[in-house]
Amino acid sequence: MMDWAYLFEISLTGIASGGLYALAALAFVMVYKATRVVNIAIGEMLMAGAYLFFTFAAMWSLPLWLAIPAAVLASGLLGAVIERTMIRPLLGEPPISAFMVTVGLGSVLVGLVEMVWSADQRRLPDFMPSKPIMVGDAFLAPKVFWGAVIAAVFIAAVLLVFRYWRGGVALRATASDQGAAYSVGINVPRVFSLAWVVSAMLAAVSGIIVGSIGGISSSMGVFGLSVLVVVIVGGLDSVLGALVAGVLVGLVEALAGAYLGGEYKLLATFIVLVAILMARPYGLFGTREIERL
Amino acid sequence: MAQQRISTRRRSIMLTAAAAGAAALTQPLSVLAQGADEIVIGGSIPMTGVFAFAGVGINAGIQDYVKIVNDAGGIKGRKVKYVPEDTGYKVDVSVAAFKKITSQNKVNLYYGDSTGFAKTINPELDRNGSILMAGASFATELNDPKKYPHQFLVGPDYTEMFGILLNHIAKEKPGAKVAFVYSDSEFGRDPIDSSEALAKKLGLSVPVKIMTPAGSVDVSTEVIKLRRAAPDYTIFHGYILAPIPEFITQGKQQGMQSKWMGTFWTMDSSTVMKMGPDGEGFMGVMPYRYYYDTEKAPMLEKIRAMRPEYQSTAYTQGFLAAMLFLESAKRTLEANKPLTGDNLKSALNSIKDFDTGGLIGVPITISGNSIPVGRVYRADMKAQKMVAASDWIKL
Numbered sequence: 001m002m003d004w005a006y007l008f009e010i011s012l013t014g015i016a017s018g019g020l021y022a023l024a025a026l027a028f029v030m031v032y033k034a035t036r037v038v039n040i041a042i043g044e045m046l047m048a049g050a051y052l053f054f055t056f057a058a059m060w061s062l063p064l065w066l067a068i069p070a071a072v073l074a075s076g077l078l079g080a081v082i083e084r085t086m087i088r089p090l091l092g093e094p095p096i097s098a099f100m101v102t103v104g105l106g107s108v109l110v111g112l113v114e115m116v117w118s119a120d121q122r123r124l125p126d127f128m129p130s131k132p133i134m135v136g137d138a139f140l141a142p143k144v145f146w147g148a149v150i151a152a153v154f155i156a157a158v159l160l161v162f163r164y165w166r167g168g169v170a171l172r173a174t175a176s177d178q179g180a181a182y183s184v185g186i187n188v189p190r191v192f193s194l195a196w197v198v199s200a201m202l203a204a205v206s207g208i209i210v211g212s213i214g215g216i217s218s219s220m221g222v223f224g225l226s227v228l229v230v231v232i233v234g235g236l237d238s239v240l241g242a243l244v245a246g247v248l249v250g251l252v253e254a255l256a257g258a259y260l261g262g263e264y265k266l267l268a269t270f271i272v273l274v275a276i277l278m279a280r281p282y283g284l285f286g287t288r289e290i291e292r293l
Numbered sequence: 294m295a296q297q298r299i300s301t302r303r304r305s306i307m308l309t310a311a312a313a314g315a316a317a318l319t320q321p322l323s324v325l326a327q328g329a330d331e332i333v334i335g336g337s338i339p340m341t342g343v344f345a346f347a348g349v350g351i352n353a354g355i356q357d358y359v360k361i362v363n364d365a366g367g368i369k370g371r372k373v374k375y376v377p378e379d380t381g382y383k384v385d386v387s388v389a390a391f392k393k394i395t396s397q398n399k400v401n402l403y404y405g406d407s408t409g410f411a412k413t414i415n416p417e418l419d420r421n422g423s424i425l426m427a428g429a430s431f432a433t434e435l436n437d438p439k440k441y442p443h444q445f446l447v448g449p450d451y452t453e454m455f456g457i458l459l460n461h462i463a464k465e466k467p468g469a470k471v472a473f474v475y476s477d478s479e480f481g482r483d484p485i486d487s488s489e490a491l492a493k494k495l496g497l498s499v500p501v502k503i504m505t506p507a508g509s510v511d512v513s514t515e516v517i518k519l520r521r522a523a524p525d526y527t528i529f530h531g532y533i534l535a536p537i538p539e540f541i542t543q544g545k546q547q548g549m550q551s552k553w554m555g556t557f558w559t560m561d562s563s564t565v566m567k568m569g570p571d572g573e574g575f576m577g578v579m580p581y582r583y584y585y586d587t588e589k590a591p592m593l594e595k596i597r598a599m600r601p602e603y604q605s606t607a608y609t610q611g612f613l614a615a616m617l618f619l620e621s622a623k624r625t626l627e628a629n630k631p632l633t634g635d636n637l638k639s640a641l642n643s644i645k646d647f648d649t650g651g652l653i654g655v656p657i658t659i660s661g662n663s664i665p666v667g668r669v670y671r672a673d674m675k676a677q678k679m680v681a682a683s684d685w686i687k688l
Contacts, residue, residue, distance in 0.1 A: 006517075006521065009517055010514050010517060013513040013514050013517065014514065016513075017511040017513060020511065114341070114342070118345060118346070119341070119342055119343045119344075119345055119346075120345070120346045121533055121534040121535050121567075122567070123534075123538065123567050123568075123569065126569075130542075130546065132546045132547065139517065139520075139546075139547050140513075141511075141513045141516070141543045141546070142546070144511060144513050213511055213539060214511065214512075214535050214536055214539060215534060215535035215536070215538065215539075217343070217535065218343070219343060253514075254513075254514040257514045257515065258514050258517070258518055261504055262477060262503060262504040262505045262506050262515065263477050263504055263506065265506050266506055
């Protein structure tokens with residue numbers, strides 16, 4: 001007989017952990033929306049943010065209220081450096097060039113982390129409340145719950161920024177037509193820079209949360225694989241898509257893990273990916289490109 | 294045109310010279326320069342990469358034991374040379390290192406870094422016939438003297454590690470429920486099926502087996518599954534640290550009463566201490582004494598005198614590998630036999646009730662490819678130490 005309480009508990013956990021995917025996916029979408037660069041190194045940027053937090057909080061023993069913003073700002077700086085040195089020189093080049101650079105960027109970041117911090121697994125200092133969250137009789141791990149709350153807050157903030165802030169509007173304008181954006185006086189390179197900085201900062205927040213749950217190591221960029229599925233399912237340039245697809249993938253993974261076994265988690269995720277792409281090749285909420293033949 | 298004739302004598306001298314030249318070319322100069330009576334230990338050691346935490350210790354352990362032996366005059370007057378290469382824990386790099394080391398040295402003994410390497414290089418060991426190999430792997434598959442006649446494990450294999458834990462559990466709580474949590478990797482899956490059968494034989498039950506994908510971050514759904522099975526004991530295998538702490542933390546938050554256990558590569562003191570307060574009472578199998586153990590162990594005292602700071606259990610593993618390598622070489626030479634793979638292995642298998650100087654708490658006998666002995670240790674977070682929770686268990 002179906003154990004509904006079990007299904008409810010598993011689903012709740014899946015949806016909450018989907019929030020973490022959504023946050024990392026948001027970092028990806030920021031860059032893609034503004035620059036059309038597919039940043040395959042998103043998992044590694046998230047890892048870099050987590051290691052910066054580890055350095056400030058555990059190695060330098062800074063208080064948390066200082067360590068978290070410091071790690072986020074340092075990640076923003078890293079994003080700016082990446083954009084200025086690797087991405088901007090490729091402006092006007094075919095998209096595949098920038099894509100390949102991000103593939104290399106992932107390896108460079110892993111190499112740097114192994115050189116500076118070694119490949120050993122480490123634990124981040126606990127900073128989230130440890131009181132279990134109970135929804136009826138269902139248990140929700142506190143870190144996962146609070147991670148999802150933080151993700152929801154950031155996603156809402158980004159949605160509002162895109163809607164109402166001038167910078168957000170500039171970003172959207174650049175995304176839809178660079179030439180037109182130039183002609184109305186938008187500083188397109190600055191928009192590019194801004195997108196990378198904000199994306200790196202969001203990745204850092206995501207990395208700090210993910211790292212505080214599963215620990216950090218030089219291989220935590222693997223998380224980026226599931227994030228890529230999320231952004232493709234959601235539509236590469238849709239913030240709302242990132243949120244919906246994050247929750248969907250989180251839910252599917254949790255159900256597959258609970259009812260089929262851990263080995264079916266990724267398989268289930270990729271089946272979802274293929275099924276959605278067959279029905280909607282541009283993702284759930286992605287911009288439908290008009291192709292003229 | 295007059296044809297120049299070469300005399301038979303001159304031709305034979307030229308042929309001899311050419312043969313000597315060809316022989317010299319096939320053997321690099323370093324081999325020709327190597328002392329004829331040197332005993333060489335080659336090593337594919339992961340000094341970088343994900344297994345570097347162990348490789349650095351293994352390397353130091355082998356180095357130290359070689360130094361102890363050389364300082365005492367070597368093995369039957371022959372000096373020991375240790376030739377390591379970094380592999381980054383990659384099988385292809387490890388094979389390249391093996392080729393490089395064996396082409397430049399006449400290698401007698403070899404330390405390999407992974408199960409993958411041990412399996413890949415096995416046909417070469419059989420063909421070569423002059424090397425005895427051990428390594429960082431405790432894979433059950435390698436514990437087969439017929440299939441792997443020139444290799445051995447420096448401790449119990451993974452199934453035997455589970456055997457030691459299950460024997461302890463069966464004694465402590467007969468009829469207990471034991472959950473297995475393991476990674477989706479060759480390392481993780483290794484002992485699961487055979488250990489489930491053993492558990493049943495010992496009167497224990499296995500209510501749930503949970504496999505987690507490699508690199509999974511969030512294990513909340515797995516913890517819920519585990520809580521519902523309500524095991525008395527949970528054994529983790531195929532991980533170093535993550536996601537064990539998260540399992541324990543969430544399990545305790547959900548009111549689980551399980552005792553938590555691990556296998557060798559999780560059980561170094563520094564790894565367990567990273568689990569924080571929730572790691573209190575974490576137990577696991579360890580074939581060696583910890584660096585700081587206070588029971589009588591002259592070899593540990595020697596190590597502590599050489600290196601005053603804490604040395605990992607990976608260090609002890611490397612140290613013991615070198616000790617067993619050179620004990621085999623000593624026994625082979627004492628029997629006036631050449632140092633071939635077969636002779637070294639049969640010398641190893643002649644080891645009965647051997648005293649490791651206290652590195653292992655009981656005398657050991659190596660009748661096959663493993664040393665099926667170990668002890669259950671428990672984390673004392675207050676003292677920041679692992680303390681013995683059982684006697685030495687021999688299978």
